[in-house]
Amino acid sequence: MEVRPTQPPATPRTGPPGDEAQMRAAAMDLEASFLAEMLTCAGLGKSxxxxxxxxxxxxxxxxxxxxxxxxxxxxxGIGLAETIFNALQKGATHG
Incomplete structure (x- = not known):
């Protein structure tokens, strides 16, 4: 049986919606999840x-x-968090 990694529960973030720190944390979490999948596919977690x-x-x-x-x-990382953060910022100012 293969055990797949699970995401920990999201930590509560303070501040108003669209807060810069909240967007940066979300971008960092997404990059970490992406990197974890890539590392797993590369065989890093294999026994x-x-x-x-x-x-x-x-x-x-x-x-x-x-x-x-x-x-x-x-x-x-690989710069993915910064790209995501910039896109979130752009969406927050135009949304």
Whole structure:
């Protein structure tokens, strides 16, 4: 049975709708999710018996991939968050 990573519940964000910090956080979350999927497709979360293998490693490797993707996004990622943020800003000013 394959265990798919799940998204943690969205953290409540303060501020009015369209707030710049809220849009930036949403863009960062989306880039992290995208990166996690790409890392998983590249085989990063596959069991390699590095920690003894087994069911436990298979089940929890998705959490490791998700955290690595979040760190990549926070460090600048691939620029997707900035592109999304700019699009959200443009939509907020024209919407």
């Amino acid at each position: 390699s018996d590095m920690f003894g293998g087994g069911v436990g490693e298979e089940q929890f490797s998705s959490f490791l991939v998700q955290e690595q993707a979040k760190q990549m996004a926070r460090a600048g």
